[in-house]
Amino acid sequence: MNKIKLILFDLDGTLVNTLEDLAVSTNVALKEHGYPQHPIEAYKYFVGNGVYKLIERALPCEARTEEEINKIKESFIAYYDAHLTDYTKPYEGILETIEKLKMSGIQLAVVTNKPHAQALRVVRACFKPDTFIEVWGQREGIPHKPDPTVVRQIMTKYERVSDEVLYIGDSDVDMQTAKNAQVKGLGASWGFRTEEELLENGAWVVLQRNEEILKYT
Incomplete structure (x- = not known):
């Protein structure tokens, strides 16, 4: 299991x-x-x-x-x-990786600082409807990352403890979020920031390709 x-x-x-x-x-x-x-x-x-x-x-x-x-x-x-998705698309291989994670029974969610309505539209445009159990964007009155509030709320809702959870992101904000929520943060080196930034901000490991996620589940 x-x-x-x-x-x-x-x-x-x-x-x-x-x-x-x-x-x-x-x-x-x-x-x-x-x-x-x-x-x-x-x-x-x-x-x-x-x-x-x-x-x-x-x-x-x-x-x-x-x-x-x-x-x-x-x-x-x-x-x-x-013009929300004129050029926007999933990273190469991410759809296949997501499918394999779902087939193994792992729950998947999105926590982003993108405004909530826009986050929902991007997710709907790029992924199947049932891909994520939760999509949380930035909302009025709710602290945004690196505050861990949303991460903890999702963990509580689905009764998950720290050892059962991974947080994956591409920036200092994401690694700080993982640290603040007391879960392991995996850095996405294919994203917008550098491997050095991810490590300096507490990444447990830095992934070179998204399919490497499967090794840590």
Whole structure:
């Protein structure tokens, strides 16, 4: 019998590559308000802490006021909502890996700092309807990662203890989330950040390919 009963996944940079859609949408919003745009690669370091932080990091330092961030954020959301999955797709091999995990009886869930409605739409566009038992995006009044609240709520709901749970993500935020929730954090090196960042932030192991998840279940 498998020891691991539940795997929690980050979304952007872990299950699906959303970088180009996020970059294009932010650049459209920046251009609309007369700010410089950034190359797609730069967005690997802007994403990970929700939309507000994404916009804050993309703006020039002198423009990072709450009023200005919220104004650009509004433009970003309007464009991104209409172009959510123009370029977004699951990472190579992830659908097959997910299928094998499900066939072995492991429960799968998504915990992301992407706004909840957008997270649901991306998951619905990229995965079968019954793939995940829970999809939790960022919601008003609920702390977002690296706060462990959502991870713990899912564990409690499905009566899972730390030794039965893995958390998989591609950033410092994800590894901190795993640590704060007292579960093992597996780093996704194919995502937006570096292996060094994942290890520095407490990754139990760094995966080079998503099929390696199967070895730790």
